[in-house]
Amino acid sequence: MKSIMEDISEDVKNTCLTVSFELKKHFRMKRMIISFALAIGLPLIFYIVPRIWASFPDTAEEFANLNLSFVNLLIIISGSLFAGDSVVGEFEEKTGLLLFSTPQRHSTIFIGKYIGALLPTLAVVSIYYLTTSLEIIGIYGTGGISIEFFKSFFIALVYTTSAVSLIFFFSSILKRKITSTLLGFFSLMMILPITSSVLQFLVDVEPWYILTYFEGLITDVFVGAGPIGGGPEGQPGQFSPDFYTGLIVMVLYTLILFSVGVFMANRRRME
Amino acid sequence: MIDMRRTMSVFVLLVVMILLFSSLMSNSSDFELERTEQQLPDVTITNLTFSQSEPKEGENITIFVTLRNNESFPITDLTIRLVNLRLEQNISEKQVSIDENDEKTIDFNWTAQGGSNSISALLIPEVVDLEEPIDSMSKEIWVEPEPIGDVYSPLFALIFIFIVIFGSVIIPSIFAFLTNRDPSQEKD
Numbered sequence: 001m002k003s004i005m006e007d008i009s010e011d012v013k014n015t016c017l018t019v020s021f022e023l024k025k026h027f028r029m030k031r032m033i034i035s036f037a038l039a040i041g042l043p044l045i046f047y048i049v050p051r052i053w054a055s056f057p058d059t060a061e062e063f064a065n066l067n068l069s070f071v072n073l074l075i076i077i078s079g080s081l082f083a084g085d086s087v088v089g090e091f092e093e094k095t096g097l098l099l100f101s102t103p104q105r106h107s108t109i110f111i112g113k114y115i116g117a118l119l120p121t122l123a124v125v126s127i128y129y130l131t132t133s134l135e136i137i138g139i140y141g142t143g144g145i146s147i148e149f150f151k152s153f154f155i156a157l158v159y160t161t162s163a164v165s166l167i168f169f170f171s172s173i174l175k176r177k178i179t180s181t182l183l184g185f186f187s188l189m190m191i192l193p194i195t196s197s198v199l200q201f202l203v204d205v206e207p208w209y210i211l212t213y214f215e216g217l218i219t220d221v222f223v224g225a226g227p228i229g230g231g232p233e234g235q236p237g238q239f240s241p242d243f244y245t246g247l248i249v250m251v252l253y254t255l256i257l258f259s260v261g262v263f264m265a266n267r268r269r270m271e
Numbered sequence: 272m273i274d275m276r277r278t279m280s281v282f283v284l285l286v287v288m289i290l291l292f293s294s295l296m297s298n299s300s301d302f303e304l305e306r307t308e309q310q311l312p313d314v315t316i317t318n319l320t321f322s323q324s325e326p327k328e329g330e331n332i333t334i335f336v337t338l339r340n341n342e343s344f345p346i347t348d349l350t351i352r353l354v355n356l357r358l359e360q361n362i363s364e365k366q367v368s369i370d371e372n373d374e375k376t377i378d379f380n381w382t383a384q385g386g387s388n389s390i391s392a393l394l395i396p397e398v399v400d401l402e403e404p405i406d407s408m409s410k411e412i413w414v415e416p417e418p419i420g421d422v423y424s425p426l427f428a429l430i431f432i433f434i435v436i437f438g439s440v441i442i443p444s445i446f447a448f449l450t451n452r453d454p455s456q457e458k459d
Binding site for chain 2: 004007008011012015057058059062065105107108111114115118147148150151154155157158161217220221222223243244247250251254255258259262
């Protein structure tokens, strides 16, 4: 019988092994290159186009607000890319027959897979922010990087963890990679935002329990939290997302969906 | 031959009708233009300024709109409407009168809203069926938003998430130890 320390170190080693395998898989499938290229290319558009045809906004906050309004999209794309097939792929392609027969605790496999999807997504967001910060320094000088920029960066990272958890959860319960990836993508892109808008504008209820209601916090820190637009004829609504409620909701989404995802994946059996 | 003549007559008649109609249309539009120009007063917005150039969110600032009446008679039925184009909100509107060949500055109070705001002053005369303003002027103003949240909360939230996720790796081992089970029995 092994001691608890030996057991813990073995679990940690196994998890690291799964993470490194997942990262190699993402690299081999060119997912990393594609998403890293997007993370550099997208913010560059906001630099190159005004440089050639127009002028930059007056303040660094306005520039950051404009540039980072597309980081949500990148989070959804890369989250779906990395986490969409993380669990379901093993069951659909039957590679789990090899993987699950190893003397490794199943939970360490799934936690490793989650971390293996989370780390590259966080890296993509970080590269996006790094590129944007270099642009801001190039245009407005180092003074353009305010505390709001770091605030936005950390919120984006927390939002990333919750988005990855949601997609990982779908990957744990669904049977096909394509369904899991598409459902994750469209949930964050359309289903949740539409539900949120309907609740706000038609039912007059604040949808504080919907994750995407708080995605705007990433850029709200630059311009203040005003009422969200998108109502009939684009008019703003009567609700505005609260910063701290948003953080709590994001953390709860991350942890609950991660735990349920790992639990459901553990219970799944090869068919 | 008769058919040919009839066709020619119809063609000529058609051309004449088209020419007559066109001429009537051009005359009537000239008339409309003349009538509108006669009714619209020659008043312009010459300036739009703010009491503070870099206000903070929630501060009350005054917006000054300067008008000039280029007519040789006083005008009493003018409406100045102030609009925030970013939020598509009416800020305020005032009825003003202005003497002949005179300039007048009207002030509006506005509670500054955070972010970039495009404030537009629209000059609307009380002319029947006229929906468009006769003159307008817009200015951009950046209002420093009231800071929301703090930088430490999302950082701590992130650290907390990492601790829970990485910590969950060792939970099964601890659970097995606490329940005195051989961890190797649970591997599969």
